[in-house]
Amino acid sequence: MNILLLFATLSTSSKAFQKTTFNSETELDSNKVIELNKNGYSNRLTSPDQSINIGRKAISIAKKINYQKGIAEGYRVTGIGYYYTNNSDSALNNYLISLNIFKKIKDEIGEAKVSSNIGNLWAEIDYDKSLEYFNQTLVIANKHSIKDLIAGTYLNIGNAYYRKKNYSLALSNYTRSNSLFKKINNPIGITQSLQNIGVIYFYLNNFDVAEKTLLEANKKSKENELNNTIATINLTLSTIYINKNNFKKAEQYINEGIGFAKLVNNQKLIYDYTYTNYELESKRKNYEKALEYLKEINALDSINYKKNTASNINLIQQTLKQQQTQKENELTIQAQINAQKLAFAIGAVTIMAFLVIFLLIKTNKRSKKSNSELTALNNEVIKQKNNVDRINHQLEEIIGERTKDLIIKNQKLSEYSSHLSHQIRGPVATLKGLMMLVEDKLVDSNEIAPQIKKCVDDIDSKIMTINEDLHDPTRKGLS
Template identity: 50%
Template sequence: MKKAFILIWFCLLAICTLIKGYGQGMAQDTNTVIKLNKQGFDNRMNNPDQTVSNATKALAIAQKLNYKPGIGESYRVMGIGYYYLNQPLKSIDNFLVALDFFQKIKDLRSEGKVYNGIGNLYRDNDYDLSLEYFQKALVIAKKLSDNKLIAPIYLNIGNVYYRKNSFTQALNYYDKSNVLYAALKDTVNLIQCLQNKGVMYYNLNQYDKAERLLLEANREAKQLDLNITVASIDLTFADIYIAQNKFKEAERSIREGLTCARIIKNDVIESDFIFTSYQLELKRKNYKAAVYILKDIYHKDSVIYKENSKTQINVKLEQVKQQARQKENEFLLERQKYDLVKFWGVAIVAGLLMVLVGLLISNVKRKAKTNEQLTNLNAEVSRQKDNLDRINHHLEEIIDERTKDLQVKNKKLSEYSSYLSHQIRGPIATLKGLMNLEKEGLVDQAECIKMMNKCVGEIDNKIIEMSDMLHDPVKTSL
């Protein structure tokens, strides 16, 4: 039994060591997933291709580990990367997969982030739907008191109001966002706030204030290689300079912005710069027919693009909802099967437990019966031992009594022997002497017979006395 316990202990120790090693390896892999996703998210404004690449690598590792939070975050970061690459369909695909994962694992904060991302997809083509998703995200963020999530939502709501030409409301949300980002010391998004506020002041025709804020944002964005931010700022600068007839400054901003847009491969921003170039030529009073044609084509393409994007995204959302309903039905069927298997499993386990309990009860009864039998045997042994003790004691008493009797008899025999030696030997010697005298004729025959008769009578009396002494326990000596 002792050897068995030692073997079990060593097996448990080996299993614990394996589990610990596996846990450490898994922790390292999950850290790699987290690191890749963070790097991808940080690259979204200067290299969205790298964002998608990092998230794809993270996804492969997370799926191998079945690390569901990492899988969901990888899809979300890929959605962000495709958003900055101006690929809304791929973006919504990844956002919806991420949302499904986060809802299953009940990760409310990440769910809010995805709603924020979907709101950005609708920002340019359906303001009301965009605000609806931002409000969903905001409700979650406020419920969690998460300023890191509240700040970007305020910023994005401000962007929607800007597109709705509600510049005062937009500034209000930008200010709220700016306060939170300042408290969080988030440099990248503080730059975004500066840029957005500069754009608002431009639309409010406060060019000096707009230019000051945009110059500060542009300088800090270049230091951090935020190409998409630099491109957006240059686009606003171009508009400001065109409005002020600063054509050379406008040309410089357009060139710089086009370079950044091509680096990040954003076709929409690049098209915006081309259109701004035509606006510049128009402001210079270059009335070539091609400019007007290109301008009309651009507007039509832009509208068609927006409408198509909106329709495609809505169709995708409806498809996902249908898939979600189908998955839910499949899940219910699987759950029913699982419950049935679980029921039979529990029933089997319960049956085995009942058998085990029965065996234990039987074993306990058997042990109780055995213990009772042992107790009875012990009692019988004790009783027999007591009987033996009594018999031994009685035998000792008998032996003592017999010993004493033998001692008495030995004493009597000794006395008898002594008696024979002293009391009977005398008459016998006299008798022998008379016989010798009679042979030699030295004594009268009658006298000899008389004396011999006397001797025989003495011998007879002595024998009778000795017999009485031997058979009479009262007499102890002759």
């Protein structure tokens, strides 16, 4: 049974059903296109056929004024209309056209919305694939802080986990979505999230909570004239009442739900109600009537199987084709970029070649003029070199003489040090001995004063002699 409602994407309208009238002299401007697309989107849960018509009208006007964003959104709205009438092939074709235009004009937000729509189509075939699309949408929605789209994407992620039978994760995402929708006061989103929460409680066999939640969602759906939503909610409510053996209420919600399903021309829901009628009559033990419904179901199953199989194959083929086209476009763009780079490089090389030729010619002219100057400079350099060589030779002679003089002085210093050590050491030792006698009080200082004076005089005389010898250039050694 199709008892979950998918959130198509961004919605800001508080009233789902808005009657739209068209004037033959419609003003051809972008504001009109924007208004049409909003109205078409708002009608998706009330009259999806109307969404298709309004979307086509928006496309027609947008093409006349070459409003690419309006054209892309028009195709998206038209695809949503086909989606809610269970025409997946037409929905996908419109989505792909919309996606290509959004990519062409580099509208990231538009791409995110279409990705969410395509993810809804994949939800019936490949749950993981649908999650990829929803997660891509969520990244962009968070990047641009689009609250409606964030809330709607959590709702769709919950649907994917519901189909994977991971009810805890599904409920977590539905609850988060409901909270976000309440914060931005989006009645349609609140209703859809409530419905899906009720469905999860139904599958958890908590019929009382499911019934209460779904009745609240049913009330809100009627307040906002959400015909498709009413039909899907009634389908679950009728199943709950069948399980509770409340056949009267089950029949009441089935009949009401069939009416709304026919109103929105949802053949899938009509089929689901046929199956629910079979369950009701079987539970009532009215086997004759149950058998009639079962025969009808078998006939519809055969038709739907072929239709769904063809639709699923088409979805896969179209997606692969889209991916291939995208890859080819990326390669074409890269080839164009490479060609531009190559052309730029060739141009740059050509310019540089001309510059080099120009510089060579200019340099050649200058070189002739400079040759004579260079020759004169070369002669001057040779002359200066000869002068430098002569000066260097003179310097070498001076350095040799200075070096010889330094060697002699160093030799004298060495001899002076040795001589001083031997000549002075004796008198110093005598002085040292006399001082020790005085310190030990063995002799009186007055008695040895002449000897001390003699030693000092001797030292002074020897130092003077050594200095004279050291500074006498004619002497080669110390006496």
